[in-house]
Amino acid sequence: MSEAPALATRGLVAGYERDLPIVRGIDLTIGKGELVAILGPNGAGKSTYVKAIAGTVPCFGGAIMLDGKDITAMPLHQRISAGLAFVPQTENIFASLSIGENLQLAADVLPKALRAARLEKMWAMFPDLASRPALRAGQLSGGQRQMLAVARALIVEPQVLILDEPSAGLSPKIVSSVFAMLQSINRSGVTILLVEQNVKAALAIADRGVILVEGQLRHEGNAAQLATDPLLAELYLGAQPEKASA
Amino acid sequence: MIAQMLMDGLIAGSMIGLGAIGITLTYSILRFANFAHGELVSWAAYFALSVSTALGTALPGLSASLGPFSFGWSLPLGLIAAMALTGLLALFADTLLFARLRARGASTIILVMAGFGAALTLRSLLEFIFTSKPMYFTSALQIARPLFAGARATPDQLLGLGLAVALVAAVHLILTRTAAGRAMRAVSENQALAGLAGIDVAKTIRLVWLFGASLAAVAGVMAGLLVQIRPYMGHDLLLPLFAAAILGGIGSVPGAMIAGLIVGLAEAACVNFIGAEWRAAVSFFILVAILLLRPQGLFGKAGA
Ligand SMILES: Nc1ncnc2c1ncn2[C@@H]1O[C@H](COP(=O)(O)OP(=O)(O)O)[C@@H](O)[C@H]1O
């Protein structure tokens, strides 16, 4: 490939204490426009890995490359202007602010001339949110919160969107609409890195899946092949049983 | 008599409210009770005094009384300078002390102790430079004018009251209608998420110091104008300021102002009905009562 990958980590070591790294040397390359699912049992370090990429957890070694640029030492907010967006699993909206303020503050980092148009675009994409911009975000249901969190991340038109278990705690019907939305965002050209416990649903929309165990990459492969891989069943046996349909 | 008590309470309360807004902002965003805020109030009064005295000496026209007020242009100019200088002082203290502790992940109690230390140092410096002798912005005496139902107030006092109300409205608008205000509220709720939303958290924290310190400066100049300037003036205001910030609900600007007025009125009522020697106990009583009965304050969110 001549062009730089959308996102890559090289020997990434990260965690909460330097002498007890959770992520222990992960090499992963994600091409432009790809949708990659990160799977693995609970406590494998999936959240820690994506938080380290986003910058909310410190890196102790290795490198993170965004579109060929080394962002390992970049402060949080600069990674955003560099084209990265992250939707954490919990606390991913400002509950004390209104829906409109949640989007507006994310748009505030854009050049003035772009803000109004981007807001309009998000309102058009999420009509549920557009109908009541003054509502306090803390009053939204789980699915609507997830929509707001995604809208907040998308408003800057990131090149790479990272999501940590966006379907956690949502009803099956809402889950399928979240996945449909992620698929259409990906088709519009955004590279997506998706952490999921909902293995079947994630692999159904992903190009590729990687399996993380104890802070290291255990296995990676084409999504369709991975979906029938016995290793997957083995890893999840006794962990969270799979119940969602793809 | 009652009307005068209300008037005195409102005037003292608006001063307390202004200081409490600074406390509530820094508390909710920096996440610790900054006991050095009182010293920002005192330093601001001395900054304004130094600048206005220098201006009045250099250009005597500037100290000629403005209309009905006891001071000339040198004081408003001194106030503006004091807002800037107090902001710089707060940034200096943050860079030297608090930011380093934050970077090390220091616990709240360490930050509070550091604030105590900073307060002590700043206060001693004032005593060293200016001595503890009370000072005044002007020597002009003002006659209190009759207002309503026998209540009287000086033009300076009414100006202070009006300024306080205008500033509360301005701060409220800044917080709710501007990008900087949204960023401050976002950082106050969740620093990591604010960073993920593209907000420069370090810059926002510096802005909060500047903002809180400028409000402390207005409170300090008002207190200096209406009462007197002493190194302990801010320290003595600390308990009423915290009582108002907590009564109003940490993070609530209108809450801090309303609670400031309540504290001021309660103090005035205490002086009127119980005795002036009990005045200082009023804030303590309010603080303890609110912490026991409704720790989130009148306008705060439960669990916040
Ligand atoms: N804030 C934290 N501080 C310390 N350790 C943590 C923290 N969050 C998670 N961990 C630990 O990191 C390991 C991986 O957790 P996590 O990345 O959340 O896994 P996953 O997302 O794959 O379930 C777990 O052992 C967990 O206990």
Ligand SMILES: [Mg+2]
């Ligand atoms: Mg997780």
